[in-house]
Amino acid sequence: MATDPFDLNLRHLRALLAIREHGSITAAADVVSLSQPALTQGLAKLERQFGYTFFERRSGGMVPTPMGEIVIERARAALDHLSQAAKGLSGVFHYPERLMTMTQLRAFLALAEAGSFAAAAHGSTLSQTAVHRAVGDLEQMIGGKLVERRGRAVWLNPAGKRLARGTRLAVAEIVAALADIGRDSGSGSELIAFGALPLARPYLVPAAMARMARSDPRAAFKVLEGSWRELVEPLRDGVIDMVVGALRPFEIADLYQLPLSEDRLVIAAGSQHPLAQVAKPTMEQLASYPWIVAPANSPLREQWEKLFGQGKVPATPVECGSVMIIGRLLTEGNFLTLLSPDQVALQIRSGLLTQVGPPLEDSKRVVGITTRRSWRPTATQRRFLEMLGEAAKGERVAGAPPDLRESGWV
Numbered sequence: 420m421a422t423d424p425f426d427l428n429l430r431h432l433r434a435l436l437a438i439r440e441h442g443s444i445t446a447a448a449d450v451v452s453l454s455q456p457a458l459t460q461g462l463a464k465l466e467r468q469f470g471y472t473f474f475e476r477r478s479g480g481m482v483p484t485p486m487g488e489i490v491i492e493r494a495r496a497a498l499d500h501l502s503q504a505a506k507g508l509s510g511v512f513h514y515p516e517r518l519m520t521m522t523q524l525r526a527f528l529a530l531a532e533a534g535s536f537a538a539a540a541h542g543s544t545l546s547q548t549a550v551h552r553a554v555g556d557l558e559q560m561i562g563g564k565l566v567e568r569r570g571r572a573v574w575l576n577p578a579g580k581r582l583a584r585g586t587r588l589a590v591a592e593i594v595a596a597l598a599d600i601g602r603d604s605g606s607g608s609e610l611i612a613f614g615a616l617p618l619a620r621p622y623l624v625p626a627a628m629a630r631m632a633r634s635d636p637r638a639a640f641k642v643l644e645g646s647w648r649e650l651v652e653p654l655r656d657g658v659i660d661m662v663v664g665a666l667r668p669f670e671i672a673d674l675y676q677l678p679l680s681e682d683r684l685v686i687a688a689g690s691q692h693p694l695a696q697v698a699k700p701t702m703e704q705l706a707s708y709p710w711i712v713a714p715a716n717s718p719l720r721e722q723w724e725k726l727f728g729q730g731k732v733p734a735t736p737v738e739c740g741s742v743m744i745i746g747r748l749l750t751e752g753n754f755l756t757l758l759s760p761d762q763v764a765l766q767i768r769s770g771l772l773t774q775v776g777p778p779l780e781d782s783k784r785v786v787g788i789t790t791r792r793s794w795r796p797t798a799t800q801r802r803f804l805e806m807l808g809e810a811a812k813g814e815r816v817a818g819a820p821p822d823l824r825e826s827g828w829v
Contacts, residue, residue: 424593425525427468429501431461432494432593433517435473438462439491442480465490469600486600493596496795497589504585508578511562518560524586526553527565531583535571557582587657588793598797609799612641614650616664617719617742618682618786622761624663626810631803638799646717646740654791660800662789663807665718671789677804678787679811683778684722684757687767689749695773705775706733711748711756714740722782723757746772757782786811 430451437447448458466472473487483491498516505516512518522545529539530550540547558565565579575583598609611631615624624642631638643650643659650662655673666676686705694700694708706727712735713719727733737754739745742762748754750771757779766772788807790796796804 422597424590424597425521427465427521427593428461429498429519429521431465433498434458434461435465435487435491435494436498438474438481439483439487442482444481469597471600489599490596493592493599496793497592500585500588500592500793504582504589505561508581509561509563512560515560519557522549523553523557524590526550527557527579528583528586528590530554530566530573531575531579535573537571584656588791591657591660595795595797598799608637608639609797610639610641611800611803612643612659614643614645614654614659614662614664616645616647616650616662617740617762618759618784619664620644620762621742621759621764623679623786623807623810627803627806630806630810634806635799635802638803646714651789654789657791660790660794660796661804664786666785666787666789668718668785673792674789675792675794676787676789678785679808680786682759682761682784682786683780684719684782684784685760685763685778686755686775687749687758687763687772688755688775689752690770690773691750692753692755692773692775694755694775697775700776702727702730705755706731708753708755709734709736711735711737711739711745711754713757714738718784719757722779722784725781726757726779759784 430453434447434451434453437450438444441447441450444458444462445455448455451458453461462473469486469490471486471490472484473490474481474483501516501519502514505514505519509515525543526539526545526549529543529545530536533539533542536547536550539545539550543550545553554566561578561582563578564576565582566573567576601609628640641659643653647662647664647667650659651674653659654662665682666678670676686700688694692708694704697704710723710733712723715738717740733755737748739748742758745756745758746763746766749756755775760774760778763772763774767774788804
């Protein structure tokens, strides 16, 4: 079975759709501009690469097998991503994506990720000359530049960014097809790539990952940490498939938000803080101490600004988004800060930090999963989504260790 999507032939993938639509190799050959023998050989090669037969030959024509349907639908989505990326990009050809090859796209993505031709060649199986040639061929197809050069450095212009995004999403669909097919054969591992926002890192993400590791040893993880602004473009580019954490309080046209739970903020301080033993501090008391605040325009910063409203605004000598740094500062001075209970529960339990007053009633934030609207998860990815939902609800798993929240961790 093929393990590298770049080993596949784009024209052969297009032929799958044509065979599915027309029910015969003869008709499909005309559509994709291949001879009937060449298409027959191409289909046989694809079936060898995937390890399954895609069509049954019947009196009424060629009918997709169940495995064939999986690959055909993923191939359709992949080719749609390439088509959308190339639409209106070329002044030379109406459908430049139909002329592109996987070798060219491999070289282009390698260059986009590496930032130089030398580094792209070093990180791939291609020579530097081959990378230059492949990118040059792509630029000829669209009749314009995809990259800008300054010395040895290379970066994508808007056209290049558009094509790179479409290529990544197309490759992700092919990888998903390989994963769905490979799951049935029990071979290989499957990567679950996602971004973790601060609110999800202390409990939700590790809890779901641990559950997944116990139930599906094939699962592998790639986790990116960052703010919403840092993760949303990798999500759109297909570098990651979901972002876990606080949802945006508004609709986003190309993204889908799935709520899992609600979170209420707490005021945290070091255990030595003068307000540590005050059950219900007044706003005047809270405003009389310095605060550590989240970066501007972040949801947590907005909640902090909402807390004080039109009243006295306390000093804010520190702006920081790192829970590790904040926790240390709280133990070293009389600072206050707003955080999720999950983010400081371990420090509170150990006696380093304390919660000042009750959780803030008007500080509810919705925690959940953000994905691309076009994303169709594989069976393994769907299972991880389920694990995130179970962890958010605090559901027990048979045979698993006690939930950390039940053991007093939170």
